[in-house]
Amino acid sequence: MNPTDVKLPDYRTQVPAVAARFQKLKQRPVVLEVERLGRQFAASDGGVITALKDINFQVHRREFLTVIGPSGCGKSTLIRLVAGLDHPTSGRMLLDGQEVRGPGPDRGMVFQGYTLFPWLTVTENIMFGLKLRGHSESKARREALQWVDLVGLTRCKDQYPVQLSGGMKQRAAIARALANGPRILLMDEPFGALDAQTRAQMQAHLMEIWRNVDVTILFITHDLDEAILLADRILVLKPHPGEVQELIEVPVSRPREVGRFHCPEFLATRQHLDDLIHPPVSVEADPLPIVRLTAVGDDVE
Structure with missing residues (x-):
């Protein structure tokens, strides 16, 4: 059967084992708490650009939280704020109850670029x-x-x-x-520059490391499949300005592997995320100008 022919359940559908896992997750201590976080930047015309607005969420000990959203929604700004590499305009972040005011050894950072x-x-x-x-x-x-x-x-x-x-x-x-x-590992699209095969290998390596190390992970990605594969929960941001659109509990049981990409729970979650990130638009795109760069009569089908 073609996966696209599967009648998808509601993305919230969970097997009992997954529901029990989330109950245990919520009983763990809160490592990171983000309260009414906002970040504005000065615009060239003298105004302000709001990158993040009123961001609220919590991350529990040993949780794997991924953050997704449209391009320009403030994902990287958010993780830089948590890392202490930037300062919020409003709100605050608490790591183990202590307000984040700058970089510290309690946070480890992995960037997309190779920083060795x-x-x-x-x-x-x-x-x-x-x-x-x-x-x-x-x-x-x-x-x-x-x-x-x-x-x-x-x-x-x-x-x-x-x-x-x-x-x-x-x-x-x-x-x-x-x-x-570190208490929390911050990862800003760390596999974005890798080819598909290496990326899949790195996802497997990361899940194995996470299972064996007492660390909480906050992971930024633009790849919806990667977000579902790795995460316990997914934080979805709106664009312009970045606001929390939804916080999703991933209903796919662990352990996860590439073969789980075609299970109904994965597909339903994937469709829901796609609807959030790429909603249908009613405005027609401007037609592209047609410039002929081949000889007349050299048509292709």
């Missing part, structure tokens, strides 16, 4: 933050090698970033961020 130091090996990159925290050379190396093993880079531990593939670089970046023991 090119002059350091994989192991030395992971050691960098540990040494800043006061670890001795030998202790930092021991701990770094444990993280190298966890992310499956043992054979590459003495290689430099230029010698690594894109997926390997991101695994090393994840290990470096986790080595400092």
